[in-house]
Amino acid sequence: MTEVKQILVAIDRSAMAKEALKRAISITEEKDAQLIVMHVIEPPFIESPFFQPVDEKEVKQKIAEQIDQLNTEANLKYILFVESGSAAGAITLKAQKIEADLLVVGSHGKGDIGSKHFGSTTLKIIQNTHIPVLVVKNEVKDTYQKMIAPTNLTDYSKESIIFANALFTKPSRKYLYAFKTMSELSAMTYHISDEQLEAANIEMTVNAKAALAKFVGDVGDGEMILIDFTASINEDLLAYIANDEAGLLVLGSKGVDNLNSFVFGSTASYLVQRSPIDVLVYVPSST
Numbered sequence: 001m002t003e004v005k006q007i008l009v010a011i012d013r014s015a016m017a018k019e020a021l022k023r024a025i026s027i028t029e030e031k032d033a034q035l036i037v038m039h040v041i042e043p044p045f046i047e048s049p050f051f052q053p054v055d056e057k058e059v060k061q062k063i064a065e066q067i068d069q070l071n072t073e074a075n076l077k078y079i080l081f082v083e084s085g086s087a088a089g090a091i092t093l094k095a096q097k098i099e100a101d102l103l104v105v106g107s108h109g110k111g112d113i114g115s116k117h118f119g120s121t122t123l124k125i126i127q128n129t130h131i132p133v134l135v136v137k138n139e140v141k142d143t144y145q146k147m148i149a150p151t152n153l154t155d156y157s158k159e160s161i162i163f164a165n166a167l168f169t170k171p172s173r174k175y176l177y178a179f180k181t182m183s184e185l186s187a188m189t190y191h192i193s194d195e196q197l198e199a200a201n202i203e204m205t206v207n208a209k210a211a212l213a214k215f216v217g218d219v220g221d222g223e224m225i226l227i228d229f230t231a232s233i234n235e236d237l238l239a240y241i242a243n244d245e246a247g248l249l250v251l252g253s254k255g256v257d258n259l260n261s262f263v264f265g266s267t268a269s270y271l272v273q274r275s276p277i278d279v280l281v282y283v284p285s286s287t
Helices: 015-031 056-070 087-097 120-128 155-167 184-189 194-219 233-243 267-274
Strands: 006-010 034-041 078-084 102-106 133-136 146-150 172-180 223-229 248-252 278-282
Touching (some): 006 087, 015 034, 015 056, 034 087, 056 078, 078 087, 087 120, 102 120, 120 267, 146 155, 146 233, 155 248, 172 194, 172 233, 194 223, 223 233, 233 267, 248 267, 267 278
Parallel strands (some): 034 078, 102 133, 146 248, 172 223
């Protein structure tokens, strides 16, 4: 696993930006890493004489004051960048230039001004970066106590969980594996008897349990949860996550350049946008 030594946190004027900064400070202190803070001043949507030029020095001073207030206890040294341009593009480029190991951003969550909207800038950043992204959706009260990780048992899923387990060593871990069994409708379609249907589904469940146990043996101890779905894996996983008491959701991606990646609408894309809890999205660095 890549050692996390450079942490970039991107902040704006939203309520969750402050929480993202608090989380980044906490991780930086624990990992003895370098904290880099970035704010991007985006141009107005339309040109108008009523819009006055933004004083970058003034903005930088105000942001530094905010950082200092949150950094009083940790007293970390940090680097602050204030730039103008497209937020998603500038942040992605900065992460690449400084060779960041982790990018922390804020987005709307259940505690953010009652909004259910997942920020477009945050989604663009996740889609275009090649490093792990931690999306902070809720007020930071403590270190993560519980972590939940859906998995499809693939290598990239394994990499995401190994990274998360090394980054956050304190939380308890729960691994979700959703597998599909045969429905009564399918049994009727293929003229399968009730006894055959029951036997087939028992065998599928046993095989799924064994596969998950082998996977967990490779990534680290944790509670194993099997989710038997017959309709929508996305909705079933989200329902479980929403009802759980975990503070962090861990998701893996095949990479931004892969046609099967969450950029094109996979389960990870569905969950990262709708999850009510913070999300760590891991993208393989080799992409």
